[in-house]
Amino acid sequence: MRPYRIRLGRLVGKTILALAGFVAVFPLAWTALNSLKNNVDIITRVPRLVFTPTFDNIAYILGRDSVMTGLYNSVVACGCAVLIGVVLGLPAAYAVARYPNRFAGDIQFFVLSLRFLPPVAVAIPLMVIWLQIGLYDTLPALIVTYSLLTISVIMWLAIPAFQSVPKEIEEAAFVDGYGAYSVFWRIALPVAARSLIGAVAFSFVLVWNEFLIALMLSSSNAKTLPIVASELSQQGMNVPWGILNASVVLLSLPPLLFLGVLSGFLNSVFRPKKT
Template sequence: MNAHMLGRVVGRILLFLAAFSAVFPVFWTLLNAFKNRVDIVTPTPLFIFTPTLDNFAYVLGRESVFAGLINSLIISGASVLIGALLGLPAAYAIARYPNRWSGDIQFFVLSLRFLPPVAIAIPLMVIWLDFGLYDTRLSMIVTYSLLTLATVIWLSVPAFARVPKEVEEAARVDGYGPYAIFFLVALPIALRSLIGAVAFAFVLVWNEFLIALMLTTSDAKTLPIVASELTQLGRDVPWGILNASVVLLSIPPLLFIGVLSGMLNSAFKRKTS
């Protein structure tokens, strides 16, 4: 066996270890979510145990978790909808009708990502308090729309730019107006990448923590906040319930893993051609 072969074997082992580290902690959390407390609090980790659904039943039956789930769905859903409805047309206009401000607009949209979330959350908290809208779904939806809108625009501009110009040109020759071209030509052709962009925006606000922590106290608490509060419980930590709520929180984003990886692939495919 020469040095090159040995290198490949070592390389594969490292890759395997990295993949193991990516998956195993999540898998372990999943296992623990199905364990009774006595099976978690053991001196030696247990792989074989009698599974139980008690943790999930408890979590889903708990009013705070259920309310958090509903809040998360409504707030993320509505803000993603606003982000897509306003962001996709804006991205198309930036991609297809460049003017002297296009560069500045794109930089402005990106620069929103520079802002430390805590710097937005503190003043917004005071603003919503003054308006009497603090800790409401409405204020959360409006605040998150800033995130979804900026994200959808940022990711959709390249997706629209990848639509072949000739196709749109041909549609215009056939008598399509600019709006018809957007709705009937550009939108369907770029659809796959656009779904990726919207899915990414959803994952972003679903996972968002700091702003939700500062802008909600009870009525509009989202699921990440509820889950984090469970982790701060006192000495007798209900580990199984905790694991179950973490699993519940992680399922929606993981459902999009295929879509997001597809978006990644199409984003890099262009450069090879």
């Protein structure tokens, strides 16, 4: 009876997996579908799969000034913060990875510990500080605050990436007369590039998705897209659902563009050991 039971077990396992895969994407796909529906097709007791699609919701979202400002703010704030994270984080990570000193462990722990800080504990005092120096509700304030996130995350992920570059290549470059800086530029950066791009993409997704800090540090001018999207729903349930769904889709698209990069990053981090 054993083979039969094993086959049944495999069937159950496969069913559970398929179900999990379905649960992973279906809610999002349904939201995307709803963004193409008229309100009458959404507010139905029985979910409707067949309907006449409309682009009104998407057009409405893209035509709103607040959404466009939010999009602009998000792109600028996240772009600048990630850029600062790259410029400051990557060299520092390389120094920790390749020039071990007795503080290396402490530095790594310090960078990680920044992640322990509750966002509220950072946002409240910063709000008071930005208010006092007159930078509250501006993009520079948001960029500086986000840089703390991007620098620490990029450093944290880039240290192992640099460590996995074979030491021999760098040693060979030193023998060929390269200086320490050109070894970093011409050898370490290009060789580790794949993992590094993953780390940078991850930091972008992190700040793009950030909500609490943006909510506390902006009141009108510097609102990012997640804030604008969440406010659409506060106008009560009178807001056509299709529009809300469309704004969720718009907000979710940029991180999903990195799906390929990030899954490649995962693969390079967990490479099977050669035996």
